Amino acid sequence: xxxxxxxxxxxxxxxxxxxxxxxxxxxxxxxxxxxxxxxxxxxxxxxxxxxxxxxxxxxxxxxxxxxxxxxxxxxxxxxxxxxxxxxxxxxxxxxxxxxxxxxxxxxxxxxxxxxxxxxxxxxxxxxxxxxxxxxxxxxxxxxxxxxxxxxxxxxxxxxxxxxxxxxxxxxxxxxxxxxxxxxxxxxxxxxxxxxxxxxxxxxxxxxxxxxxxxxxxxxxxxxxxxxxxxxxxxxxxxxxxxxxxxxxxxxxxxxxxxxxxxxxxxxxxxxxxxxxxxxxxxxxxxxxxxxxxxxxxxxxxxxxxxxxxxxxxxxxxxxxxxxxxxxxxxxxxxxxxxxxxxxxxxxxxxxxxxxxxxxxxxxxxxxxxxxxxxxxxxxxxxxxxxxxxxxxxxxxxxxxxxxxxxxxxxxxxxxxxxxxxxxxxxxxxx
Numbered sequence: 001x002x003x004x005x006x007x008x009x010x011x012x013x014x015x016x017x018x019x020x021x022x023x024x025x026x027x028x029x030x031x032x033x034x035x036x037x038x039x040x041x042x043x044x045x046x047x048x049x050x051x052x053x054x055x056x057x058x059x060x061x062x063x064x065x066x067x068x069x070x071x072x073x074x075x076x077x078x079x080x081x082x083x084x085x086x087x088x089x090x091x092x093x094x095x096x097x098x099x100x101x102x103x104x105x106x107x108x109x110x111x112x113x114x115x116x117x118x119x120x121x122x123x124x125x126x127x128x129x130x131x132x133x134x135x136x137x138x139x140x141x142x143x144x145x146x147x148x149x150x151x152x153x154x155x156x157x158x159x160x161x162x163x164x165x166x167x168x169x170x171x172x173x174x175x176x177x178x179x180x181x182x183x184x185x186x187x188x189x190x191x192x193x194x195x196x197x198x199x200x201x202x203x204x205x206x207x208x209x210x211x212x213x214x215x216x217x218x219x220x221x222x223x224x225x226x227x228x229x230x231x232x233x234x235x236x237x238x239x240x241x242x243x244x245x246x247x248x249x250x251x252x253x254x255x256x257x258x259x260x261x262x263x264x265x266x267x268x269x270x271x272x273x274x275x276x277x278x279x280x281x282x283x284x285x286x287x288x289x290x291x292x293x294x295x296x297x298x299x300x301x302x303x304x305x306x307x308x309x310x311x312x313x314x315x316x317x318x319x320x321x322x323x324x325x326x327x328x329x330x331x332x333x334x335x336x337x338x339x340x341x342x343x344x345x346x347x348x349x350x351x352x353x354x355x356x357x358x359x360x361x362x363x364x365x366x367x368x369x370x371x372x373x374x375x376x377x378x379x380x381x382x383x384x385x386x387x388x389x390x391x392x393x394x395x396x397x398x399x400x401x402x403x404x405x406x407x408x409x410x411x412x413x414x415x416x417x418x419x420x421x422x423x424x425x426x427x428x429x430x
Contacts, residue, residue: 045166046164050115073087092116092118095114237271257368273294315337352388
């Protein structure tokens with residue numbers, strides 16, 4: 001097929017260029033920033049295999065390739081808080097997103113794949129309905145910074161009931177000056193010796209020797225899963241107080257009880273423990289970041305200042321990362337939120353329970369919230385703007401009732417005054 005140039009306009013205010021070259025079973029994607037500088041380049045082929053439970057309590061496998069018609073909403077070159085992201089959306093509620101982070105000398109991505117079992121074309125008899133998200137690291141091993149990751153042979157990346165077979169990969173992000181590097185990091189599977197098979201054919205006159213390379217393709221094994229356990233009531237998390245400092249001066253204050261609610265194959269609920277939670281992050285004039293880490297769980301809150309006539313701050317982004325084991329990581333991110341808005345110089349408070357939806361499979365329950373990410377004075381909260389004061393629950397009905405009673409009283413007074421006027425008989429003078 002001929003190349004297509006797709007321009008995507010992002011809400012954050014800059015233009016993102018995604019150059020897409022469609023080939024048979026292949027994707028060729030180049031992400032550029034508003035200065036037309038490449039920040040991510042990727043070529044690859046991929047098959048996806050999903051094992052799901054049917055309404056008849058059996059397990060089926062469905063396998064497919066990424067379609068040629070995909071959407072790129074959510075792709076970005078990143079900013080000071082996160083790296084480049086390549087986001088693909090296709091069909092009915094399916095998405096494949098890879099987000100990259102780097103260290104001082106390596107970079108690595110996390111694939112977040114969401115499939116929607118409400119899609120009856122792929123899952124006509126699925127027992128569980130709705131979107132399901134898995135996360136897995138790719139490349140499997142960190143890649144040396146400023147080199148191209150190359151992997152020709154097929155590599156299977158597995159997580160839960162999902163197998164992603166990826167091959168013919170050429171990938172680089174965090175490019176220097178927007179140019180692909182001449183140096184490569186080769187995947188381990190490409191450096192493994194291949195199996196050699198020798199076939200000898202003999203005739204009366206000649207002997208021919210043919211050597212071929214054989215690649216073993218992984219097979220799928222059917223596994224029967226036990227029934228899901230019954231969830232017990234979850235205890236409400238304890239409330240913790242956290243702060244950040246800038247040159248020994250407190251610049252951010254936060255108080256909350258935090259609970260993570262993750263819907264995977266087995267639902268997972270995690271209560272943050274204030275006694276073991278570590279607060280970190282940064283304070284800025286327009287962006288502040290609060291990261292709460294409790295063991296293997298990390299939640300990053302990104303606050304920003306709205307550019308409006310009445311300056312306010314709000315919660316713009318949330319990033320969740322949970323390391324289950326050495327080779328299993330759960331993650332989710334949402335960078336277009338609009339929660340907890342309050343005026344600059346004030347704090348935001350909400351005593352009732354709030355549920356923040358990061359993605360369909362990742363939610364946060366927040367209790368006893370009070371937050372001030374900007375303009376902290378004397379290490380204390382400023383006057384709070386309440387999400388919905390408890391007094392409103394009683395004040396509004398009282399005001400409405402009083403207004404109705406006053407209206408009825410006025411109608412009655414007008415009625416009796418009118419009757420009195422009509423019954424009065426006067427004398428006409430000549």
